[in-house]
Amino acid sequence: MSTHGSNHTGTLLVVAKAPLAGRVKTRLTPHFTPQEAAGLARAALQDTLAAVLATPARRRVLYLDGAPGPWLPDGIEVVPQCAGGLDARLAAAFALHDGPALLIGMDTPQVTPELLAQGLDFTGTNAWFGPAVDGGFWALGLAEPDPALLLGVPMSAAHTGEVQRRRLTASGRAVRDLPALRDVDTPDDAALVAAAAPETRFAALHAELCAAVR
Template identity: 60%
Template structure:
């Protein structure tokens, strides 16, 4: 998982306004907490958090933390796979962001189960905005990750399409995961909270919007 520490002014800035920087950071922490909880329930040989910033009490046990490298998101994603490949070059690695609190652990566990991994080289999770929320590689390594990710325009409506083109150019058999919305705008936040109403993220958003109604 790749993430930023939920510090006001540094995370989820597209939520401000209507949120304050503090409220946006609270939502980021809630999303981070929920996403970590989901991923902690997915069977895995190791769990790696590639973090920009300091660890907080939101981190559950069982996770190894390494710092993000400098550079753009493309470089940071590639470096994350390179690190996973150095730890366990023959083990598959799935990289997920911090803002998908509505993920389904059972769905991920099924898609990545040994029975369904046979013959699959990569996993691609499309986001609703044209990007991607997950990328998995059956044999992660620095060279492949750099070819797939370096120079790929990020945060555009064509990011996912560009990544799929690169996966195809490498001749990788790619399994598609379901489309999942990540949290960028307040509209995204409301939709995601509705998909996972019992989570910490939904409760945090409800409290923020309830307080806004009272003060407004």
């Protein structure tokens, strides 16, 4: 299987939900109100898109469930998500194009342009896998996207990452790992991620909300 060197910049895919109260980050409640949880989701998405914009790439695509809002910066293409389970939607994201691609979510505001650039460098490898602390994955990079690699993978389970990585290796791909990152799902996750990335919008809003009188 062919590989692509670091001089070839591919596509960055961000899979996200529009940050609307009651639809995103519901596990942050009742510690935060639905509106506060949506604000944290919006900040995380803005941090993620800022890192994407700072990373050399041929295309930057937001694969969105919902409508874009004023939080969307210039330079990001928006493609509506298809229907179906998360595995089908992620597979469809990779089907958008035929070149090297790195797919990430909106739950890791601590992600950096350096990490994203690493995941787009397919020198000597066919795939990148970014494990999440909760057993899932925060990033998946393919030199030659194949949507079938994601179909049928059980999502949002403690063994999601294990199953997905095994799919990659079973396909004959040479897989390299990105550093493990923590998704923001629970209030504890939010506190740990904010502490680890204090310069982010997410951390600033988290500090503001925690300082507010409840």
